[in-house]
Amino acid sequence: MEIEWLRTFIAAAQTENFRQAAESRFITQSTVSKHIQHLEKALQTSLFERHSKHVKLNYLGTHFLRQAEKIVATVDEAVQSTQSLKSGFTSQLTIGVAPQIANSTLPAIIERFQQQKPAIQLSVELLKSNEIGEAVYAGAVDIGLSKLTSTRDVQTKILAKEPLQLIVPIGKKNIDPMMLLQQETILTHEYSPYWQEVQQVLQQLPSYKSMQLNQTEVIKNFVKQGLGIAFLPQSVIESVYHEQLLHSYSVKAFSHIVSNTYFLSKYVTANSEAFLAVCTAIYKNR
Template identity: 30%
Template sequence: MDIRQLEIFVCVAERLNFTESAKHLYLTQSAVSLQIADLEKQLDVKLFVRNSHSVQLTEAGRFFLKEAKFIIAAAEEAIIKTRHIASGFAGTLKVGFLESHTKHFLPKLVKDFRSSYPKIKLILTQLNWGDLNLALERGELDVGLTMSASLQNTPRVVWQTLYHDVECFVMPNDHPLANQPQPDLAAIAQEPFVVLNREVAPFPYDFTLRLCANRGFTPNFVERPYLTETLLTLVESGEGIAILPFFTTKPYVSPNLRFIKLEGDDAQVEMVASWKRTNRNPAIPLFLNKARGAIQFFQNSMRLPDIPE
């Protein structure tokens, strides 16, 4: 028994005429009769009562007509859903993002994506740096929104750049060094620093150390909070200065904080969308396209000082 055989049965059952059904199906009448006879043999029941004047459904035939229509409809729906999933227009997309680095574009991205692809179930999970990388490698996420430099030790993960950013010294507006056109590294080296705890943010912690080492000093970490919001509060309170990326941080921080760009190629960073190399989820490129659109919207609406394209 196959779908085509069921379609033939339904056609005959609805018309109760083998000749008319054969014309509709573009088959010979004998071919239709053979298919019905084979179906009755498989079911071991009579579906039709036939004589020289009429064709009528048996009680079993009337019941089977309902079931056959249901099976055909279910098969058609399965085909449509499968094609939608293959084209990325249905299914599930699991996206992981960092605690603070996506606040300026993620709400618009999610809204635009869900509006364009309502049949794709979008699952969002906030993770710290280490857990996000691990989830990508384990295949627990389809897409991770993170920094490319944090993925250097994840060979099975690939990424696409969403935008470039630049690291900055961040300090209160009333800090003695806040109004210098160029940072006085000798003076900054004497300042206390606030950095995210390495337990939740190994890349920012090590990256801050490396940036400072490249400028000839080792930072004095006086606070190691677990959340970026806490870090910014501590900086604004005068507990210490920090090194943070401009574009990912500036849009939502207090206006009482001053950003001073670090010079040098090592201070350039990339925000990326990443995924496991073997992940073939067709919704990934759809999400990347919407991500670029959402980010372009903010780049057009925010003046970024000398951030490379």
């Protein structure tokens, strides 16, 4: 039984269409048919119900699909780990990270970690903050960098408590921030854990309006385009601030509100502790 037969079978099972399977595998349709025939002969059973030009996975085919996916995944993992070892890597660390962190502090963290631990291969999975705890708990990622804690039983450490900055378009930097809060649309992230605290202060104003977005980078772009203002942690706005594309205020009425960044892990390992040490150092120096 050849691994390529299994790859073809998985593609055909997922699409239940030999032509589409051929296109996804970059082989001919006749090759797909031959691979399936070889596989069925080896297993001594049919895996598909065939109706004219259509095929449908049968009961045994559905069972075998799960086994085939496990076999292919094991082979791929073995090949990847061997190639990593050949390239000088001795272990791997998978990081689940929120986009807000990936677009701000993560590059500096990775750069320093790779300098200190060049034999560890890093891989990054971009996830929403509310998904990271589950991914860590399930073992889909080794560690998580999130703006939210998790309801799962994972180890949680605070990396940073950052005061919020009010960011506004550079052309409005001379306008009183409290006036801007009443005049401009306040843009907020759907997973901002500090938004409720911000709202409590805003409710003391005569009026305000807000708009919810789902990405911090979109919020910053909207502000640059003059479409609103926003409260964001300092680490998130450093690059655009230094480029003088935005202006930021520390507004006294909101000075008690902070944005937390969390390090999540299920197990304590030498690799995770080394990565935590780098994260701590990077945030401490900001």
